[in-house]
Amino acid sequence: MRAETQLTETASPLDVVKPVRPGATAAKKPSILEWIPFAIGVATAVTLAFRGNGYVVQVLTSTAIFVVMACGWNIISGLVGYVSFGQVAFFGLGAYIAAGLIVNFQLPWYLAAAGAGVGAAVVALALGVIMLRLQGIFFALGMFGLARIGQIAATSLETTGGAMGETVPTTGDSLSTALTVIGLACAAVILTWFILRSRFGLQLLATRDDQIAAKGAGVNTQAVKVKAFCISACLAGLAGALYVWNIGYVDPTSAFNGTIELQTILMVLVGGIGTLWGPAVGAVLIALISQVLWARFPMEQQIILGSIVILVVILAPGGLVSILSRFGWACRRPVWAPSTGNTAMQTPVACQAGAVHPDGILRGEGLSKHFGGVAAVDNVDLHTESGKILAIIGPNGAGKSTLFDLLSGFARPTSGKVCFGNRELTGLKPHVVARSGVARTFQTSRLFPSLTIWETVLLASSSLHESRQTAITETTRILAEVGLLNSWPDFPERLSPGQQRLLEIARALALHPRVLLLDEAMAGMTPQEIARVHAVLEHAVAQGCSVVAIEHVLPAIAGLASRAQVLDFGKTIAEGVPAEVLRDPVVIDAYLGVGEQQYGNN
Amino acid sequence: MLHDYVLLTITGLLWGGVYLLMAEGLNLIYGVMKVVNLAHGDFIVAGGLLAVTLFSTHQLSPVTALPIAGVVLLLVGLAVQTGILERLAGSGSQAEIRTLLATFGLSYIVSNVALLLWGGQVQSIPFLEGSVNIGSLAIPENLLVCSLLAFIVAGAVHFWLTQTISGKSVRATAQSELGAAACGLNIKLIRAVTFALGSGMAGAAGAVMIVLIPFQANSGGDLTVQAFTVIALGGLGDYVGAVFAALLLGLTQSFTSYFLGSNAAAATVYLLFIVVLIFRPQGLLGRAGRV
Numbered sequence: 001m002r003a004e005t006q007l008t009e010t011a012s013p014l015d016v017v018k019p020v021r022p023g024a025t026a027a028k029k030p031s032i033l034e035w036i037p038f039a040i041g042v043a044t045a046v047t048l049a050f051r052g053n054g055y056v057v058q059v060l061t062s063t064a065i066f067v068v069m070a071c072g073w074n075i076i077s078g079l080v081g082y083v084s085f086g087q088v089a090f091f092g093l094g095a096y097i098a099a100g101l102i103v104n105f106q107l108p109w110y111l112a113a114a115g116a117g118v119g120a121a122v123v124a125l126a127l128g129v130i131m132l133r134l135q136g137i138f139f140a141l142g143m144f145g146l147a148r149i150g151q152i153a154a155t156s157l158e159t160t161g162g163a164m165g166e167t168v169p170t171t172g173d174s175l176s177t178a179l180t181v182i183g184l185a186c187a188a189v190i191l192t193w194f195i196l197r198s199r200f201g202l203q204l205l206a207t208r209d210d211q212i213a214a215k216g217a218g219v220n221t222q223a224v225k226v227k228a229f230c231i232s233a234c235l236a237g238l239a240g241a242l243y244v245w246n247i248g249y250v251d252p253t254s255a256f257n258g259t260i261e262l263q264t265i266l267m268v269l270v271g272g273i274g275t276l277w278g279p280a281v282g283a284v285l286i287a288l289i290s291q292v293l294w295a296r297f298p299m300e301q302q303i304i305l306g307s308i309v310i311l312v313v314i315l316a317p318g319g320l321v322s323i324l325s326r327f328g329w330a331c332r333r334p335v336w337a338p339s340t341g342n343t344a345m346q347t348p349v350a351c352q353a354g355a356v357h358p359d360g361i362l363r364g365e366g367l368s369k370h371f372g373g374v375a376a377v378d379n380v381d382l383h384t385e386s387g388k389i390l391a392i393i394g395p396n397g398a399g400k401s402t403l404f405d406l407l408s409g410f411a412r413p414t415s416g417k418v419c420f421g422n423r424e425l426t427g428l429k430p431h432v433v434a435r436s437g438v439a440r441t442f443q444t445s446r447l448f449p450s451l452t453i454w455e456t457v458l459l460a461s462s463s464l465h466e467s468r469q470t471a472i473t474e475t476t477r478i479l480a481e482v483g484l485l486n487s488w489p490d491f492p493e494r495l496s497p498g499q500q501r502l503l504e505i506a507r508a509l510a511l512h513p514r515v516l517l518l519d520e521a522m523a524g525m526t527p528q529e530i531a532r533v534h535a536v537l538e539h540a541v542a543q544g545c546s547v548v549a550i551e552h553v554l555p556a557i558a559g560l561a562s563r564a565q566v567l568d569f570g571k572t573i574a575e576g577v578p579a580e581v582l583r584d585p586v587v588i589d590a591y592l593g594v595g596e597q598q599y600g601n602n
Numbered sequence: 603m604l605h606d607y608v609l610l611t612i613t614g615l616l617w618g619g620v621y622l623l624m625a626e627g628l629n630l631i632y633g634v635m636k637v638v639n640l641a642h643g644d645f646i647v648a649g650g651l652l653a654v655t656l657f658s659t660h661q662l663s664p665v666t667a668l669p670i671a672g673v674v675l676l677l678v679g680l681a682v683q684t685g686i687l688e689r690l691a692g693s694g695s696q697a698e699i700r701t702l703l704a705t706f707g708l709s710y711i712v713s714n715v716a717l718l719l720w721g722g723q724v725q726s727i728p729f730l731e732g733s734v735n736i737g738s739l740a741i742p743e744n745l746l747v748c749s750l751l752a753f754i755v756a757g758a759v760h761f762w763l764t765q766t767i768s769g770k771s772v773r774a775t776a777q778s779e780l781g782a783a784a785c786g787l788n789i790k791l792i793r794a795v796t797f798a799l800g801s802g803m804a805g806a807a808g809a810v811m812i813v814l815i816p817f818q819a820n821s822g823g824d825l826t827v828q829a830f831t832v833i834a835l836g837g838l839g840d841y842v843g844a845v846f847a848a849l850l851l852g853l854t855q856s857f858t859s860y861f862l863g864s865n866a867a868a869a870t871v872y873l874l875f876i877v878v879l880i881f882r883p884q885g886l887l888g889r890a891g892r893v
Binding site: 056081083085096130131133134136137138141142144145148149152153154155165204258263265266269299300302303305306307308309311317 | 620638648685689690691692698699700702706707708710711713714715718788798811823824827830833865866869872873875879880886
């Protein structure tokens with residue numbers, strides 16, 4: 001098998017293309033080219049720590065603390081996309097926990113730091129469950145508010161020395177402090193690397209790109225976000241603890257210092273948000289620039305830093321690493337790779353669909369969904385048959401997609417229930433429904449811009465299979481089946497619209513569905529692509545999977561469907577064999593618009 | 603006791619006017635551009651400190667300083683919109699995050715420029731220090747005047763938005779940029795006008811508010827969050843909702859600072875903010891907003 005990666009690929013519209021030939025195993029190895037500068041950087045830092053004077057060691061220590069902060073912020077704001085303006089809340093919390101443990105319980109510093117990290121993570125767990133329901137600016141400013149509340153609380157509490165703060169004993173040995181902090185900074189970078197190489201990393205990126213599609217792929221997005229938030233807070237807490245240990249003092253203004261927040265954000269932005277190397281590169285660079293600025297322009301320092309933020313956002317929103325990525329360096333590598341050899345592709349693992357669960361019948365009973373006074377879906381009954389295709393047709397606004405939302409857990413029915421076999425699905429979360437065997441596609445294409453074709457399917461597959469090998473084999477098989485295996489390391493935007501729909505079907509199939517809900521899956525496809533979808537569906541149906549397909553126009557599915565159900569204004573108006581349903585005058589009226597008066601007066 | 607409650611309620615409502623003034627510019631900008639200017643509070647501070655300078659050097663009263671501060675910040679806003687925000691690439695949530703980050707940087711620039719120009723000390727303007735007595739109730743004159751000014755500005759903006767062609771163009775752009783462009787409106791110009799106007803309102807608000815709340819150069823962050831709290835409570839971009847939200851915030855502030863002290867009152871704003879975001883992200887009046 002080929003073992004090299006190409007480093008001179010032409011620039012892609014996405015900054016993170018890493019071309020690797022199909023079947024390559026090289027992607028699993030860390031790129032030497034990336035780790036050599038890292039090793040040199042660490043070696044330089046350690047050498048300086050031993051050789052440098054007191055000032056150099058202090059600069060090193062504070063830079064390394066910022067690397068930790070930047071990595072922490074990057075995990076929640078870069079990898080999950082929840083930009084926070086209050087990361088310093090956890091920094092301050094860590095600082096105070098560590099100070100409290102050292103002063104009141106005379107704990108050694110490493111236990112105090114561990115306590116700060118754990119404490120920050122625990123608080124983040126509680127806060128995250130609430131705060132991560134907010135998005136965008138709400139989350140960002142909500143976190144800012146929390147940092148302010150933390151500062152106010154620290155000022156008011158007498159036990160922590162109030163506004164004046166308190167002194168904390170330090171080792172007095174700046175060398176060991178510096179080495180400890182450098183070690184932690186390396187650990188933070190390696191942790192980020194590890195996350196980006198794991199299925200957890202895939203889930204983070206998918207959640208960042210499109211939460212709804214991620215849920216549909218069986219990802220528990222809330223759990224993923226909270227986990228990332230806790231890791232991020234833990235790093236900030238550790239950084240705060242080591243900061244206190246370094247300066248030997250804690251007070252509300254410096255522990256919850258907005259400048260630390262600004263610098264952290266600035267570092268990650270300059271380095272490259274959402275990348276592996278961005279935080280470290282940015283932290284080192286900005287820390288050095290800050291030192292120079294501090295010496296030359298103490299008053300103007302923040303003005304210059306603020307200007308750098310603006311310049312970076314305008315000129316290089318992806319940061320320095322994104323510039324390198326254009327030349328094929330420092331790109332994110334695909335998580336795992338297709339299984340080598342062709343055995344998996346030629347002998348498909350039997351679709352476990354109906355074979356294992358003969359009772360996999362999806363049944364909607366009296367489903368209604370009201371939006372205000374409008375009944376989008378009105379008392380609709382529906383059931384699937386194992387190994388059969390049901391077509392749902394109807395004009396625009398008939399309630400087809402809302403019906404799918406009800407069946408797949410994305411919307412709660414106003415009344416009625418959804419059963420799957422003998423299990424009730426009503427009220428279950430979408431990712432639970434997806435994992436239990438009811439998979440769906442979406443009406444408008446919902447792919448993840450930052451995930452490769454391989455990773456898109458792997459995401460769904462690995463949310464079902466614990467075993468890495470099974471997930472890889474399954475993903476390989478499914479990509480081969482839809483004919484996309486050859487372009488596995490590409491990003492979805494390189495695919496034609498029809499291929500993108502195929503990829504979405506592949507993502508749904510990776511969940512081993514016993515019921516597959518296709519929402520206008522064949523819209524915009526070429527005849528060849530439709531033929532491919534038909535072949536895929538026939539294969540799935542032969543394995544006992546049942547399919548519910550929404551189509552705006554019947555012909556795309558008519559040849560395959562054994563039954564058709566017609567919706568208009570949320571109600572079932574006809575049901576039966578497709579050919580007969582199409583001749584039904586009521587259906588013809590609904591499509592031609594004659595029925596407007598007849599059915600439109602509800 | 604009843605006397606206290608009545609007084610607290612009246613001052614709370616008057617403070618509501620001040621909050622409204624603080625938040626209106628931000629609301630206008632959010633309504634049209636769907637972005638939050640994180641430097642809004644710093645614009646308010648700059649307007650306020652400018653009024654202090656005008657007062658100490660030329661003995662100009664805050665009422666005279668108000669239009670001057672307004673115009674100065676209007677020009678700053680125009681420069682920011684055309685020089686920075688209009689140049690950001692991307693669309694959708696990516697553009698939102700980039701705007702946030704850019705105005706975040708801007709916030710530090712403005713507050714530190716203010717620090718260089720005016721120093722770090724807390725400043726205020728002595729103005730109308732008497733009080734109006736209604737029966738046994740004593741209401742500070744300056745609060746009364748500032749609150750009145752705030753409601754007038756709020757009313758004027760509302761009138762402009764709903765009753766004039768230019769105001770309607772702004773609202774049309776707020777509801778659908780594409781649709782407005784299809785009707786021949788110059789979207790870029792409208793965005794520039796809106797951002798400039800919103801910034802000018804922040805400057806004017808600052809000139810009034812510094813009479814009531816002493817500022818220092820780095821008070822901007824808190825003011826931004828307070829202003830954002832008002833517009834989030836009211837339902838982002840909703841002008842009527844913001845009035846109710848501002849009054850509620852004024853009452854909350856006046857009661858908590860009386861019963862719990864000023865530290866707790868400051869924390870309460872943030873708590874209220876987070877609680878409302880979580881339970882009613884569409885705002886108090888419940889009109890669906892984008893979250």
